[in-house]
Amino acid sequence: MRKTIVFTIVAFAFAMMFSPLAFSARKTIIKIGINAPLTGDIPKVGEGTKYAALMWLEDIEKAGGLEVGDKKYDVELVMEDNESKAESAVKANTKMITQDDVLAIIGPQSSKQAIPAGEVANKYKTVMISPWSTNPSTTLDRPFVFRGCFLDPFQGPVVANFITDEFGFTKAAVLYDVASDYPKGLAEVFKQAWEKKHGAGSVVAYESFTTKDTDFSSQLTTIVKSGAQVLFTPQYYNEVPLIVKQAKELGWEGPIVGSDSWGSAETVELCGEACYGLFFSTHYAAAGAKGATKAFIDRYKETYGYIPDDVAALTWDALQLAQLSIQNAGKITGKIEVDRVAVRDALAQVKDFDGITGKMTFTEEGDPIKCAVIVKINDRGEYEFYKSSCP
Amino acid sequence: MESLIELSQYILQNLINAAQRGSFYAVISIGYSMVYGVLMLFNFAHGDIFMVGTYIGFGIATLFLAIFAGFLPGPLIFISTVVVTMFLASLIGVFVEVAGYRPLRNAPRASAAITGLMIGIIFETGILILLGAKRLSFPPLMESVTYHVGGIYVTNIKILIIIISLLLMLALHAFIQKTKWGMAMRAMSYDFLAVPLMGVSINIIAPLTFAVGAGLASVAGILYGQAYPILDPYMGVIIGWKAFVAAILGGRGSIKGAALAGYLLGFIEIFVATIFPSTLRDLIAYSIILVILTFRPRGFFGMEHSTKLRL
Incomplete structure (x- = not known):
């Protein structure tokens, strides 16, 4: 032994x-x-x-x-x-x-x-x-x-700045998942930044849903009715296509803007042409890089x-x-x-x-x-560098 | 005056939204009720049968679009997709009954109920292994057209969903009331001990019930794929639970009740989110249902004798 x-x-x-x-x-x-x-x-x-x-x-x-x-x-x-x-x-x-x-x-x-x-x-x-x-x-x-x-919160002011400079809008709507940390935090920061720029009440609709929801029709009906000019939705690739599709079916005509969670290649795969022309903020863009x-x-x-x-x-x-x-x-x-x-x-x-x-x-x-990069989903479904936006 | 018009437009728009959502709950919850009527247990795998039905619909639709697009008219492709999917999904329903529930028919009800959960998990992980975690996009079987009528936005798909769901439920009603098979199912739900003595075998009626429920769920799946075209293996869980709530609310075993409660659930969800902050939607919606059940513990059309049953 x-x-x-x-x-x-x-x-x-x-x-x-x-x-x-x-x-x-x-x-x-x-x-x-x-x-x-x-x-x-x-x-x-x-x-x-x-x-x-x-x-x-x-x-x-x-x-x-x-x-x-x-x-x-x-x-x-x-x-x-x-x-x-x-x-x-x-x-x-x-x-x-x-x-x-x-x-x-x-x-x-x-x-x-x-x-x-x-x-x-x-x-x-x-x-x-x-x-x-x-x-x-x-x-x-x-x-x-x-x-x-x-950091996550950093994108809030960046997107608010971008929308203001690019479109000159003053009324925004937000749709986010209340049960998920990232969208919830970002929605809050965006609201603060936007209201700091355009005054209290300039976020005219602040609507939420819970993870795994697929029907956003009541929230989007409220958003369309609120008279918002732009919709900010910091959601993931499995929700973005549904939100964009339903918004369009309910008569939404303004731009829809997102954050780096849109950046997955699957967003466009699942969303198709409905997402062409939309913007989101992210770390880097492959198309149009120099x-x-x-x-x-x-x-x-x-x-x-x-x-x-x-x-x-x-x-x-x-x-x-x-x-x-x-x-x-x-x-x-x-x-x-x-x-x-x-x-x-x-x-x-x-x-x-x-x-x-x-x-x-x-x-x-x-x-x-x-600085963050603002990406535009172009007509071929690629993520194209649009502009750089700093806080 | 103008604000009144706007308000009514707003309400009407949400009514349409609710009718679409409610259609799904209604068609799926019928599957729970039918099985309950015959076997007196809730098939907790039903939400996942709906999910599998949607995936089958996805496969068939992709296949048919690849083969027939171009020389067959769109509506024909749609109908043939529905028919083939219904057939295949009802086989899944039969499989669930034969493999999952039949061996446990004389076991305590709780064991049988748990079987449903097991089968559900097997389906979820099975699809996950088979197709991976990647989300799939359901191909559109028809071009979506948005109509703008009097300040209200409706798509052709929304109308189709509402109409097909109603037609399905009417067809099911006719099947149960007018055919011999339907009569056997009704008899079975009335007395599952005496009816087999009259030569109607539970081993035929039970799979039939599962098949019809799964078939309905798969059509709901195809329609769901048109309205919310993103598939994932866990899509059946939440909607399955909500349809289950509708089945209870409608009254155990009552098909009419399940359909009505499904629509009611859709309306409650949509209007709660409209009136209250959307953050509180599920909290308020399901509190309302709890209150309804407190006053009507058997649901809307629950049968008297259901109290002496085991689950």
């Missing part, structure tokens, strides 16, 4: 010596963790994350490594699947920080994973950049957690066969930010705790970073100040 235990311990110790873990501390490889939903509810998001990261790695390898100070370091990506679950995202972050010694983490994407995972990253003082999480809690009071996109954004889109499309969505573009920017701040940190000491803090400080200093999804400067909370 005792022999077995001794043998096991010795064998284990041997295994430890030869495992790559034991060496990782000595060799200075820069490791970047990717925490992505490769399986689960939203595998497409995970795929976009993975592909953008692989493209970035390819660039680094082509350059012969990442240059920090005047030394070149090899870069390794540690990719962990969070199964689109909060617990797995936390586990993945803990593993990457404590076992793999990553210098920084990109991800998780959705807020429901990024919020708990951010807690871990902050606790272990490791930089985490969530490219796609728009919930304020992700970065709130967490100096080590950053994000690559704007410069570095276009270069990224073309390269991605060539490699993986389809046009990248906002997740891929934001992940790309997050990796560029990570790279920039590692370089700005000046040197790699090899002491991972020291380097992590240096990277964090460098990232917080970033000013006017020129990403493919817009110029970014970080606030103290780790949220970027950047």
Whole structure:
């Protein structure tokens, strides 16, 4: 019995010596963790994350490594699947920080994973950049957690500004899902912003429904009757087609405007021509892109066969930010705790970073100040860049 | 004066909205009532049978549009889609009875009721595995035309939904009142112990009832696909529960009651959302129904003897 235990311990110790873990501390490889939903509810998001990261790695390898100070370091990506679950995202972050010694983490994407995972990253003082999480809690009071996109509430004033400048309207209607956080929050912020601009009572109809409803006829009848000139509906791709169709059938003729939740390719697939000509605010638009954004889109499309969505573009920017701040940190000491803090400080200093999804400067909370893109669904059903709208 | 016209237009518009919504509740809730009449249990899988019926309708409509569009007139494609879908969906109904309920016919009623939930979950996840989580868009079987008459907006689809639903219910009424099969179903719901002794087998009447209920639900599904053309595997859950509420409200086992209560439910939902803030819609709508049930515990047309039944 005792022999077995001794043998096991010795064998284990041997295994430890030869495992790559034991060496990782000595060799200075820069490791970047990717925490992505490769399986689960939203595998497409995970795929976009993975592909953008692989493209970035390819660039680094082509350059012969990442240059920090005047030394070149090899870069390794540690990719962990969070199964689109909060617990797995936390586990993945803990593993990457404590076992793999990553210098920084990109991800998780959705807020429901990024919020708990951010807690871990902050606790272990490791930089985490969530490219796609728009919930304020992700970065709130967490100096080590950053994000690559704007916050949900930010789109409210942006859309209000856009409608006012573009159409000169003064009366708006809102239709939103009262049982879902994102639409509800955005509807409230939009109402505030609109009424600040056009006076109290300028949101002439503020109607709601509950998740899974398919009939909006009574709400839309009220909206049509209210004399509103524009309808704002921050809903998802499975509701937008129904809302647009029913609104038109009930005699609505004004524009219908949405937010980044419209951005899924399925919105147009399900909605068809009824949605052509409508506007929504989002992080980035593929059609009509210029410069570095276009270069990224073309390269991605060539490699993986389809046009990248906002997740891929934001992940790309997050990796560029990570790279920039590692370089700005000046040197790699090899002491991972020291380097992590240096990277964090460098990232917080970033000013006017020129990403493919817009110029970014970080606030103290780790949220970027950047402009939103207003997208028009054109006559071919593509999401076309219409204009950039700043708060 | 002008505001009075506007108000009446507003009310009329919402009446039409409510008639459309109520049609779905009515046609689906009949399926609950019919099964209850014969087997004295609620088929909780009915909402999901409606969902499967809609998916079958989706498949048939896509197929027929691909084959026949161009050389067959639109209405003919519509009718043949309805007929084929009804047939296939009634097979699903028979399957549910034979595979799910028949083995449990002598089991306690609660077990049989739970069977319905199981079958529902099997259908939902089955569709999910088969077709993935992607939402599907029901192809339009006719071009939607909006008529603007006297300040009211009506589409041809809305009118069609209301008319077809009424026709279906009239046809069902005739079937139950005028045919031998219908008579057997009525007899079965009157006394399920004595009727089998007279040579009418429950093993024929029960599947027939399920088949008719599923067939009706599938037509509702096709119409639903025209009005709300987005399909997902869980679409039958909420509408199934609401139709179930209508079936109870109408009186257990009463087909006439289920149809009326279905429309009433549609009207209550639409008008509550119109009069009160829409946020409170379900809260107020279902409180009203609770109050109605408090005063009429058997619903509108509930049978006296239903109190001594087991569920």
